[in-house]
Amino acid sequence: MSSVVKKLLHVALGVVTSFGGFLEAGSIATSVQAGAEYGYSLLWVLLLGTICLVVLIEMSGRLAAMSHHTIAGAMRERFGLRFFLFPLLGVGVVSVLTLAAEVGAVCMALQLATGIGFQWWAVPVMLAVWLLLWWGTFGMIEDGVSILGLVTVAFVVAAVKLHPGVADVARGLVPSAAPYDGSRYWFLAVSILGATLTPYLFYFYSSGAVEDRWEADDVPANRFVATIGMGFGATLAAAVLIVAAVVFTRGARVESFDQMAPMLTDALGPWGFPLFVAALGIACFGAALEISLALAYMIAQGFGWNWGKDVRPRDAARFSVTYTLALVLAACLVIVGLDPLRLTNVAMALNAACLPLAVVPFLVLMNDPEYLGDRTNGRVSNAFVLGVVTLACVLAVVSLPLDLLGG
Amino acid sequence: MAEVRLEHLIGRRVLDTRGRAIGRIEEVRAERRGGEWIVQEYVLGAGGLVERLAAGAIVTSLLGRWAPEPERHTVPWDALDLSDPERPRLTKTLTELRHRAA
Amino acid sequence: MLDLVRDVLDKQLLDSHARRFGKVDGVVIDVSADGPPRVVALEAGAATRMARLPRWLTRPFARWLARATSTRIPRSAVLAVAREIRVSVDARRTPAWRVEAWLARLVARIPGGG
Numbered sequence: 273m274s275s276v277v278k279k280l281l282h283v284a285l286g287v288v289t290s291f292g293g294f295l296e297a298g299s300i301a302t303s304v305q306a307g308a309e310y311g312y313s314l315l316w317v318l319l320l321g322t323i324c325l326v327v328l329i330e331m332s333g334r335l336a337a338m339s340h341h342t343i344a345g346a347m348r349e350r351f352g353l354r355f356f357l358f359p360l361l362g363v364g365v366v367s368v369l370t371l372a373a374e375v376g377a378v379c380m381a382l383q384l385a386t387g388i389g390f391q392w393w394a395v396p397v398m399l400a401v402w403l404l405l406w407w408g409t410f411g412m413i414e415d416g417v418s419i420l421g422l423v424t425v426a427f428v429v430a431a432v433k434l435h436p437g438v439a440d441v442a443r444g445l446v447p448s449a450a451p452y453d454g455s456r457y458w459f460l461a462v463s464i465l466g467a468t469l470t471p472y473l474f475y476f477y478s479s480g481a482v483e484d485r486w487e488a489d490d491v492p493a494n495r496f497v498a499t500i501g502m503g504f505g506a507t508l509a510a511a512v513l514i515v516a517a518v519v520f521t522r523g524a525r526v527e528s529f530d531q532m533a534p535m536l537t538d539a540l541g542p543w544g545f546p547l548f549v550a551a552l553g554i555a556c557f558g559a560a561l562e563i564s565l566a567l568a569y570m571i572a573q574g575f576g577w578n579w580g581k582d583v584r585p586r587d588a589a590r591f592s593v594t595y596t597l598a599l600v601l602a603a604c605l606v607i608v609g610l611d612p613l614r615l616t617n618v619a620m621a622l623n624a625a626c627l628p629l630a631v632v633p634f635l636v637l638m639n640d641p642e643y644l645g646d647r648t649n650g651r652v653s654n655a656f657v658l659g660v661v662t663l664a665c666v667l668a669v670v671s672l673p674l675d676l677l678g679g
Numbered sequence: 680m681a682e683v684r685l686e687h688l689i690g691r692r693v694l695d696t697r698g699r700a701i702g703r704i705e706e707v708r709a710e711r712r713g714g715e716w717i718v719q720e721y722v723l724g725a726g727g728l729v730e731r732l733a734a735g736a737i738v739t740s741l742l743g744r745w746a747p748e749p750e751r752h753t754v755p756w757d758a759l760d761l762s763d764p765e766r767p768r769l770t771k772t773l774t775e776l777r778h779r780a781a
Numbered sequence: 782m783l784d785l786v787r788d789v790l791d792k793q794l795l796d797s798h799a800r801r802f803g804k805v806d807g808v809v810i811d812v813s814a815d816g817p818p819r820v821v822a823l824e825a826g827a828a829t830r831m832a833r834l835p836r837w838l839t840r841p842f843a844r845w846l847a848r849a850t851s852t853r854i855p856r857s858a859v860l861a862v863a864r865e866i867r868v869s870v871d872a873r874r875t876p877a878w879r880v881e882a883w884l885a886r887l888v889a890r891i892p893g894g895g
Contacts, residue, residue, distance in 0.1 A: 340864060348804060349791045352689070353833050356791075407893040576793050576804035576825075577881070585894045589884035592894075642787075654741055682821070685785055685808035686833050707785040707810075709820060716783060716820035716856055718810065756817045 279493050281484065294325075294505025295424050295512075296559030297377035298370065298467030298620040300552060301613055303509050304532050306460045307516025308524045310451065312436075312444025315510060317461045319445055321468030322506035324660040326498050327653055328631070331638050332474040333494035336481030339643040343478045345573040346637050355633075360574055362629035363471045367567050368598060369619040370470060372605035374560040375401070376612030380529040381553030385546075391607055398603035401560045405595055410581035417558040424508050424555055426547040430539035431511040434518045441514065455674045462667035463617060466624030468509075469664065471631070472566035479569045483580060491647060515539065528613050560602075568595035618672075625668035627661045683764045693723055693759070695769045702752055704767065718756050725750040755779070783862065785820070793865040794825055794854075802872035802881075806830045806851070823859065823866070826851025826877045850876035 306314040332343060339346060348356040378397045379390035404413055450457030486494070516526075519535045526532055529552065536544030565581065568591050572579035578588040585592035605615065635657060638649040688704050695701045702723035709716040758776055760768045771779075783789065785808055792805050807824035827849035831839050839846060852875040860867040872878050888894040 345793070349793075352786075352791055353686075353806065353830055354835075357834075403893075406891075576801055578801045585888045585891075586885050589881050589888045592888055593884055651741060658741075681812050683810045683812045683818070685790060685810055686806070686829070688810075689786055689790075706787060709783045709785055711783060714857065716785075718785075718818040718820070719782065761812050761818070 278484075278490075294468070294473075294502060295421075295508045295555045296467075297373045297552075297556045297612070297616045298463075298470065298623070299505075299509045300377070300512055300532075300555065301529075301616045302460065302463045302467045302620055303512040304516040304520075304535070305526050305617075306464060307513040307518075308520035308526050309460065309522075310457060311517045311522060312441050312514070313448055313451060314457070314461060314464060315441065315444035315513060316447045317464045318468065318506060318510055318513065320447075320660065321465045322502055324657060325468055325473070325506075326502045327657055328469070328474045328634075329477055329502055330495050330498040331634070331649065331653070331657075332478040333481050333486065333498060334491055334647060335634075335637060335643060336478045337486040337490045337494060338488055338645050338647055340482060340485075341478075341643065342482050342569065342573050343475050343634055343637070344570040345482075346643055347633050348574045348576075350637060350640065350643075351633060356574055359629050359633050360570060362626040363475070363570065364567065366619065366622050366626045367470075367472045367563055367570075368601055369605075369615070369622060370472065371560060371563040371567070371598060372602040372610070373612065373616040373619045374556045374563060375599075375602050376606045376610070376615055377529065377556040378553050378560065379606055380612050381549050381556070384530060384533050384549045385553075390612060391609055394603045394606040397557075397560075398599050401557065401564060402596060402599050404561060405564060406585055406592065413561060417554070417561065420554045421558055423547060424551045426536060426540065426551055427508055427511040427515060430536050430544070431514040433539040434515060436514050436518055455671060458667055459621070459671040459674065462624045462664060462671055463620040465660070465664040466620035466622070466627075466668065468506075469627060469660075470623050471627070472563050474634075475570055475630075476562055476566040479566070479573070479579075480581075488645070488647075526613075528611070560599075564595040564598050567598045568592075621668050621672045624664040625672065626665075627668075628665045631657060631661045681762075683761055688761075688764065688767070691765065691767055693721075693754075693767045693769060696772050701769070701773070702750070705751075720756060721754045721759050723752040723754060752776075788862055789823070789866065792862075794823075795865045795867045796872035797869050798871065799867075800872050802875070803852075803877055805866060806833070809853070820856050822856055823854040823868075824851050825854065825875075827880075850879065852877035 303318070306317075335341065335343060335346065341349070344360070347359060375394060375397055376390065379393035382388070382393040382397070383390040481490075481494075515535055516532075519538050520526065532552075533545055533548050536548045538544070540547060569579055571577075571594050572588070572591040575590075577590045579591045580588060583591075606612070635649070635654060637643055639654065641648055685707060688707065691704050692700050693702055693704060702725055704721055705724040706722035707718055708720050708722065709718045711717075752773065754769065754776065758769055758771045760770050769776075790805055790808055793801060794803050794805060796802050803825040805823050805825060806829035808820060809822040809824060810818045811821045812818045828846065828851040831842070831846050831849060852870075854868050854870055858869045860869055873882070
């Protein structure tokens with residue numbers, strides 16, 4: 273494969289990860305709530321989270337390129353079975369909850385489109401995701417999801433058409449204290465961090481990079497991919513926040529996905545509603561595909577089973593059964609009737625709370641010359657990632673109980 | 680044939696000849712000789728959790744020159760008594776070992 | 782010099798057909814009285830893994846544990862120690878493959894399973 277084609281495929285992987293990863297139930301929900309309740313004041317959190325994500329994704333690609341190991345595979349080998357179980361369980365539980373949130377959001381999109389209650393859609397949606405994973409080759413999934421996912425650009429179009437004050441938006445990019453209701457502000461801040469830094473994203477990325485057999489000379493392209501891919505996703509999330517800030521009355525509490533549905537009509541007229549529904553449904557469907565795979569990857573790589581996006585289920589039976597079970601579990605949480613938005617909010621806060629568990633072992637790997645050769649992390653990356661992850665965890669531990677109690 | 684399992688040995692606290700804990704088994708080094716893997720030495724570490732997970736690398740990267748030095752002892756195979764695998768003991772004092780190494 | 786913890790334990794195992802069939806869950810060392818200890822075998826399997834976990838964690842699964850197996854791979858079957866450990870064993874003939882084979886039969890019955 274010529275190196276130009278290879279490079280282009282790398283960019284594709286990055287952009288696709290951003291479609292299926294960045295904009296999903298969590299980032300949509302948290303961005304809408306943040307925009308509606310606090311205007312542009314929480315944009316800086318999105319910016320901070322995105323920078324951290326770019327660093328983590330780049331690290332993930334670098335690990336794969338230099339060591340030919342995925343994050344989970346390297347973690348088991350480096351820390352041994354016992355210590356590996358901690359990040360595995362933490363990321364596993366949180367990812368199943370996030371998967372349930374995605375499935376729930378797709379079901380809500382279908383409820384908005386058809387009027388049929390979201391719980392009825394849980395099984396069909398689960399089957400659709402499962403069928404694609406079972407039958408489809410990943411190439412088909414990637415292409416399909418990216419092309420369809422372009423509908424999310426509607427948010428950017430809407431944001432531009434609504435003429436937000438550029439100075440106001442810029443001010444939001446500077447860290448600021450809560451204008452009112454501090455505990456709610458910081459809860460939303462940590463939810464945004466959790467939604468941006470979902471571990472499955474960078475675990476998934478390393479799996480793709482290992483399967484594509486990245487080498488040391490792919491590292492510079494990897495940096496570019498990480499920045500462009502995640503930057504693009506962040507722009508989408510920022511657009512959602514801006515539209516929400518303009519469209520909703522300041523301070524309005526958005527309690528469900530249906531309340532969000534009309535948010536694009538001011539800017540895009542009668543196309544606004546179907547575009548929102550399509551964007552929500554497709555983005556979350558893509559995320560559901562990715563999370564199921566990411567979960568199965570983690571477990572298979574940790575235990576040394578055969579794994580791969582294009583292998584026949586029969587050749588990787590335990591791997592295939594794992595993502596099947598994950599989907600069933602997620603669907604159950606939706607059928608049971610858990611409110612999709614509430615589930616999303618809780619999942620995002622828990623993502624933030626578990627970040628140290630998911631990221632610190634990863635950071636240790638990134639400083640080990642046995643895996644990274646001469647490209648171990650510098651002091652600044654270590655300090656920065658540790659800082660953001662600690663901040664997220666502390667905020668989550670403090671604010672999640674407050675929010676759960678506050679209702 | 681008395682068998683011992685590597686995965687149960689690592690992390691075990693090692694006592695010296697006087698019964699004091701001097702560290703935990705972190706690594707077992709073997710030489711490949713004539714198709715056999717012959718254990719040559721054991722590496723004992725100070726045993727703090729951060730150390731054991733070798734998170735020391737991050738600490739070193741962040742603290743640079745002020746990072747604490749990890750304490751390690753390398754013990755030859757005949758200096759470790761594994762007759763009770765759950766309670767490994769040194770058969771020689773550290774001073775004797777240092778003299779032998781010198 | 783081979784670092785058994787760093788280079789062997791928990792490393793990916795590849796069988797004689799380069800198939801992934803688990804990780805090295807255990808290393809068996811012979812400590813007979815005369816001479817230095819020698820590595821006798823590698824082990825892979827749920828039984829070995831469970832034995833590495835604290836007792837309180839595995840007690841609820843004790844009944845299942847009794848039926849779990851592990852595969853012993855004699856050291857003589859180890860071909861190479863590199864990023865993965867290549868052995869001259871055919872994974873399909875090992876007890877460790879039992880679960881995978883059983884699931885594969887199940888999976889093959891579902892359309893699209895291959």
